[in-house]
Amino acid sequence: MHTLQVENVSKNYDKFKAVTDVSFSLPEGNMFALLGPNGAGKTTTMRMIMNIILPDSGSIKLFGETFQESHKNRIGYMPEERGLYGKMKVLDQIQFLGEMKGMSPAQAKKTGQEWLEKFGLADRAKKKVHELSKGMQQKVQFIGTVVHSPDLMIIDEPFSGLDPVNTKFMKDVLLDMKRQGTTIILSTHLMDQAEKLSDEICLINKGEILLQGTVNDVKRAHTNNAVTVGYSGDAAFINNYDIVESVNDYGNYMEVRLKDDTSPGKLFKRLAGENIDVHRFEAAEMTLNEIFIQQIGGAEA
Amino acid sequence: MKKTLTIIKREFMTKLFNKGFLISTLLGPIFIMGIYFIPSYFRGQSAEEQLVVQVVDYSQSLGNQLPGMFGDTNADGQARFIVSPLSPASYEADQETFYQAVEENYVDAILVLPADLSSGEMTYISAEGHQSVSSRIFIERVRATINQQRLTNAGLDPGEVSRLTAPLALKAIKLSGGEASADSGTNPVVTIIFLTILYMTILVYGASVMQGVVEEKTSRIMEVLLSSGNSFQLMMGKLFGIGGIGLTQYLIWSAAALIAFQFAGSGDHFMASANVTAGTLFFFILFFLLGYFQFSTLYAAVGAMCTTQEDVQSMSTPVTLFIILPFLITISLEPTSNLAQILSMMPLFAPMQMFLRIEQANPAVWEILLSIGINILAILFFTWIAAKIYRVGSLMYGKRPSLGEVLRWVRY
The missing domain is CATH 3.40.50.300 (P-loop containing nucleotide triphosphate hydrolases)
Structure with missing residues (x-):
């Protein structure tokens, strides 16, 4: 009931x-x-x-x-x-x-x-x-x-x-x-x-x-191609990547959402060639908080 | 219904054990009795006062006759007037001493009568003036005696003179409900006191309803309450709870007044003339309730429109004016006038105006019933409107609603 x-x-x-x-x-x-x-x-x-x-x-x-x-x-x-x-x-x-x-x-x-x-x-x-x-x-x-x-x-x-x-x-x-x-x-x-x-x-x-x-x-519906990266260095370059949909950068930690036609592996390879020190790379599911901001942000735009 | 009762209970108990209620209830009767007793005490004083007068009679025609005319005794059995003749010769010989006796209160006054009673003037010499009840009675009687003397001097038979100058007796009859009874109408001063209490309590309890509503809004408990009962139950609970407190206070006061009259009414002249009966107290309570429910529903609606105390100040003014105005008109208007008759039928005006007329102008029974009926209809109408405003307003915060918005709430 x-x-x-x-x-x-x-x-x-x-x-x-x-x-x-x-x-x-x-x-x-x-x-x-x-x-x-x-x-x-x-x-x-x-x-x-x-x-x-x-x-x-x-x-x-x-x-x-x-x-x-x-x-x-x-x-x-x-x-x-x-x-x-x-x-x-x-x-x-x-x-x-x-x-x-x-x-x-x-x-x-x-x-x-x-x-x-x-x-x-x-x-x-x-x-x-x-x-x-x-x-x-x-x-x-x-x-x-x-x-x-x-x-x-x-x-x-x-x-x-x-x-x-x-x-x-x-x-x-x-x-x-x-x-x-x-x-x-x-x-x-x-x-x-x-x-x-x-x-x-x-x-x-x-x-x-x-x-x-x-x-x-x-x-599950919102975790496709979401990656968490723990790093040190300057990762501003990531905004120019064509495979990246959006980034939420905290400075030594970032949540990266990739475009639908790509995969976390491609990002991993490209980050390996950059001048930053990656100490954590996780194809993570998004938290509700991220989904929330993404959804509301999308609606605002 | 059960929820309305729960709210009534809360309102009633909270207010009942409130210091303000206890103080006003206890001091109320003392205040009322004070208003009764203080003037009657002073009147009693002046009425009971013994007046000692020495009469100097240059005309040589009244002096010896006067003492016999003042055989009155006071309640305590003492003579009210002590009148003694004083020969003009000794008066003139030692005027200073006699004046001193007046100033030192051995003697209240010296009355000097002229040689020619038909044209001269009489002189009343005293330390305290001639306005006390006893001295006025004394002077009146001397005047009347002099008038009789003049008529006798003009050649009329003394027997005829006293027959002609005998005062006509007054018998007052009061008509009420087709029955004639001895007129002992309620003392107007007492009626005004009752009116003042009526006015003040309606104002205080009406405003208390409004404050309660605003408090529930500002403390945000309104929404919690609305999740348990509907706005109509909340409003009725508040109206009846606070009304119940008012009624309780009236019953306590009325009982105190009745008891006070039982004990003090018979012996005291003023208390007897106050003539407060159970009927007066019945109408007193009835018109309080009729007035309270008209104004408190309006106040409840105003409270629902307000968010802050500043709102309350400005928004409640029109309602408050409609309590002050009828009070001022009622106490200044002749109770028997046509306007008073019309106003005693009008909502908002009737509670005070009709009460005054019942006490002072003997309105017909149908007038009283019609007025009560009209006012009950007015209460229902105001409740209906207030409930609508309350429903929307109770959850409305922020900007003060305009008149147009409020009208829309009523239609909603």
């Missing part, structure tokens, strides 16, 4: 096209990453899934049905702009958010306490939210999103504002939830996180889908 089906959805604000003809679907228990630069239409798409704003055309089905207000109780949504009542106490706040998802006060309070313990915040339960550090507020926000055990989680930039320790912690929690059958949508521009976590990705820019599929499929 598909937890979510988005079909040919479009949304315009006056003349600005926020989302154009977007379609994707999520099998139950999937981790899905919505990728794209700022202003690509990710937030609009997520708000449409939540029925916070209505699409101009197209249809969205949640749990196999058209939207009903009761679906909101099965969804946890953490928007990019975090929001909590600053003057409310931590546990009261979580209890309130749980009740807003249809939980009973007692149940929401109990589950909230359990989560606070799991996150090491049990001693902050009676503190007011604005007395906490940003990272802690972020955790409280997360607990508020999951306290009702949603079937579908929608998280905008889950790792923003977190230090490396907490990023790892958050990642583990998400994977844990996924293992227990929760379907998760991540919206992020951090490609390496998306690459490691997600089953499927969908890259959108300027409201349109550029590519989508499983991480492996996407990578």
Whole structure:
């Protein structure tokens, strides 16, 4: 069964096209990453899934049905702009958010306490939210999103504002939830996180889908003739090679994309004759980050 | 519905345990009672004050008669007036001493009557003026006696004179709902106090709704809430939650007022004349609710249009004006005038104007019901518009929307 089906959805604000003809679907228990630069239409798409704003055309089905207000109780949504009542106490706040998802006060309070313990915040339960550090507020926000055990989680930039320790912690929690059958949508521009976590990705820019599929499929389709070269010396000459499509040069490391009618071997031979010291040559698959920049860059041009 | 209740609960509990609420609720009755008690205390003082007067009668016709005319006693059983004659000879012989007695408050006043009562003037010498209630009563009675004396001097029979000059008794009847009852209308001062509270609470609680909406927008919790409930539930939750707080405050105040009247009402002249009944308090609460819901829906819509506190300042002014204006018009308009009658039917104006008319101008029952009906319709209409604006505005950040844009939101 598909937890979510988005079909040919479009949304315009006056003349600005926020989302154009977007379609994707999520099998139950999937981790899905919505990728794209700022202003690509990710937030609009997520708000449409939540029925916070209505699409101009197209249809969205949640749990196999058209939207009903009761679906909101099965969804946890953490928007990019975090929001909590600053003057409310931590546990009261979580209890309130749980009740807003249809939980009973007692149940929401109990589950909230359990989560606070799991996150090491049990001693902050009676503190007011604005007395906490940003990272802690972020955790409280997360607990508020999951306290009702949603079937579908929608998280905008889950790792923003977190230090490396907490990023790892958050990642583990998400994977844990996924293992227990929760379907998760991540919206992020951090490609390496998306690459490691997600089953499927969908890259959108300027409201349109550029590519989508499983991480492996996407990578396979974009790794032809990509080479990583570790070197020392001046490699500026490589821009003049007729077999090279594009270069991303970091100074002592470069990612080279070759033209379709050539192969890494030809590049290897030519580099051997140049006045640089090659200490690493790898016909590598591209990272999502490279695909991202290549795709978006191509769209810009 | 459950979600609306959850929001109501949050709003209510947050505000209930807020210091501001506790302070205004506790100090409110003290403030109100202060307004009642302070003037009545001072009035009581001047009414109860004993007046000691010495009368110097050059005409030799009244002097001995006067003390007998002031047999009044105060509540404490003491004589209210102590009037003693003073012969002109001893007065002239030692005027300085008598004046000193006045200045040192052994005597409140010296009244000097002229030799010719038909044309001369009488002189009232005192340290504290002649405006206190007791001294005015005293002078009035002396005047009336002199008038009788003149008529008698003109040859009229003294019996006839007193018959002719007897004051006509006043019996006041108040008509209400076809029944006549003794007129003891609510003291206008008290009504103005109630109006002021009505005006201030509608303003404060309406603005509190707006601040709440803006706070939810600036803290960005609005989007989290919208993922749990829809904008209509959020708005209604806020309106009823804060309205509930207002109602709670009114009930506490009303109970305090009723208790205060139970204890203080009977003995005190002013408190008795204040005549605040359960009916007054009922309309007080009813018109607070009617006013609150009209203005708070408008304030909620304004809040949804704002992003920053600067927006709030400029955008809320029109709504605030529509609270101030009816208040100023209501307190300055004669409650029985035609304009007052018309305004007491108008949305936004009615809550204050109709309350005033009920207290001071005895409107017909159908007028009251029609006014309530019109105002309920106005509340529904404002809620409908506000819900539309709220839906679009609650997620709109940045530039202040123009009037055209807002109208488009309403149509959307």
